[in-house]
Amino acid sequence: MKFTYVNPTQIQFGQGQIQSINSIIPQGSKVIVIYGGGSIKRNGVYDQVSAALQGYDWVEFSGVEPNPTKETLDKAVSIVKEKGIDFILAVGGGSVIDGSKYVAAASHYDGDGWDIMIGKHPVSSAVPLGAILTLPATGSESNMGAVITKAETHDKLPFMTPHVQPKFAVMDPDVMKTLPERQLVNGIVDAWVHVCEQYLTNVHGAMVQDGYAEALLKNLKELGEEFENRDNDAWRANLMWNANQALNGLIGSGVPHDWATHMIGHEFTALWGVDHARSLAIVQPSLLRNQFAVKKAKLEQMGKNVFGLSESETLAEQTIDAIEAFYQSLGVTTEFNEYQGSKNDAVEAVVSQLEQHGMVALGENQAITLDQSRNILASAIA
The missing domain is CATH 3.40.50.1970 (Rossmann fold)
Structure with a gap:
């Protein structure tokens, strides 16, 4: 560090x-x-x-x-x-x-x-x-x-x-008392992915950053699970403070960052007006599966420390499934189908935007090329 x-x-x-x-x-x-x-x-x-x-x-x-x-x-x-x-x-x-x-x-x-x-x-x-x-x-x-x-x-x-x-x-x-339910859900998802972009990378041994990231993820998971009880002061205060801590620079200090989910998700918003948080939920599970080999160790760590999953040979896969299920439990889709024309046209529209914006080597290892992004999009777009 x-x-x-x-x-x-x-x-x-x-x-x-x-x-x-x-x-x-x-x-x-x-x-x-x-x-x-x-x-x-x-x-x-x-x-x-x-x-x-x-x-x-x-x-x-x-x-x-x-x-x-x-x-x-x-x-x-x-x-x-x-x-x-x-x-x-x-x-x-x-x-x-x-x-x-x-x-x-x-x-x-x-x-x-x-x-x-x-x-x-x-x-x-x-x-x-x-x-x-x-x-x-x-x-x-x-x-x-x-x-x-x-x-x-x-x-x-x-x-x-x-x-x-x-x-x-x-x-x-x-x-927050008068916020629509959709915006509260978006807040949970957005904060969750902010943490993941700074946490689900390489094993680096930064105990404070990892431990704090896991605490924030567990809190956000609990707030999502208690969404029906959201009309109380403690729930609101905890979401507001967790979302702040997710991206105030602390958990990202001295550790690798990803942000590929955000860069790809931004194009869904620019092209089709998808809510920012919902674009992240569409992209992230597919991206994690695409980058499985390099993220496996941190996925296993997240599975054990955030979701309480047991050690197994499929622990990393189960963690991605748990992330996807978490979004779906909040009524947030993890697959995009609101495009016009063919699926291939939709995929290529995003790839074209990424290329135009110089987003040709994304992720903590700069390993997500346009071809990798195309594969991620083929899975994320219905």
């Missing part, structure tokens, strides 16, 4: 914490509040934010999509530049927070913000931002990554820079 780990995001966790932004956002800041489709106006969050921002000069920008698009976000960039905004407050789930990170970085750049996404412009500064989390899933509220879609070309790409790490994250589990 060799790593540097720092997470500067201040967490304000618990009920009633939204009001605390009044003491965290620097006084005198010109603030833009960025949010999504307006659910925060129906569930009372908007009113709490308005009250907390009393005394600040602030404007708002709404309409950020579930998969935030450059086209929408560029409108917010224009407002930030025109009005001299010096603090961004993202109020929403991972999509709103990711989108706000793009706005923060692009607002300090005179060119096309998409240059950031394709690596043409290295980010050297950004408008400071904070987050009020309304949907636990991505961990975006306390990390430096974001994924943005260019609707015009169906491109969905990630970027990372410490300049867009949120200064603070308000995590009040009460805001």
Whole structure:
């Protein structure tokens, strides 16, 4: 293990914490509040934010999509530049927070913000931002990554820079009370796969990272099994905190990462609008079977330590089956059939996108070539 780990995001966790932004956002800041489709106006969050921002000069920008698009976000960039905004407050789930990170970085750049996404412009500064989390899933509220879609070309790409790490994250589990069941399920699946991308790789002997990853997976499994009892404070708080810890950088420090499931899954979202979490559930089981030889030891470890399976010659296979069954128990499909045309056309559409985006050597060993991706897709697409 060799790593540097720092997470500067201040967490304000618990009920009633939204009001605390009044003491965290620097006084005198010109603030833009960025949010999504307006659910925060129906569930009372908007009113709490308005009250907390009393005394600040602030404007708002709404309409950020579930998969935030450059086209929408560029409108917010224009407002930030025109009005001299010096603090961004993202109020929403991972999509709103990711989108706000793009706005923060692009607002300090005179060119096309998409240059950031394709690596043409290295980010050297950004408008400071904070987050009020309304949907636990991505961990975006306390990390430096974001994924943005260019609707015009169906491109969905990630970027990372410490300049867009949120200064603070308000995590009040009460805001989850009005979330649709589908979004809560997505949160469990998304957090689960985030852990797996940093855990189901090579045997490396990092006891803290592996042990913590297994604790998070066991927690998420229990939350999924208790989904019928989700309407209580403890269930909500535990999902919110588990999803945060899944991707705040800790369990991934000093260990191999995979992320192939995400890179392939992103193309399902870009092409067909599949929910991000559900694209992961479609891809992951097929990918694990494809990469079985290199992941066998960690699959066996997961089977024993997370699912409580007994030692056997088929333990790794049973673990993949258990992962797939876990998704299906939540009503999440592990096979995709919502395409037009032939199965072969659907497979090749994804492969073409992967090739266009340079995703030609994926996984912790860079061993998932386009041919391997094609095999994975042939199994994942009905």
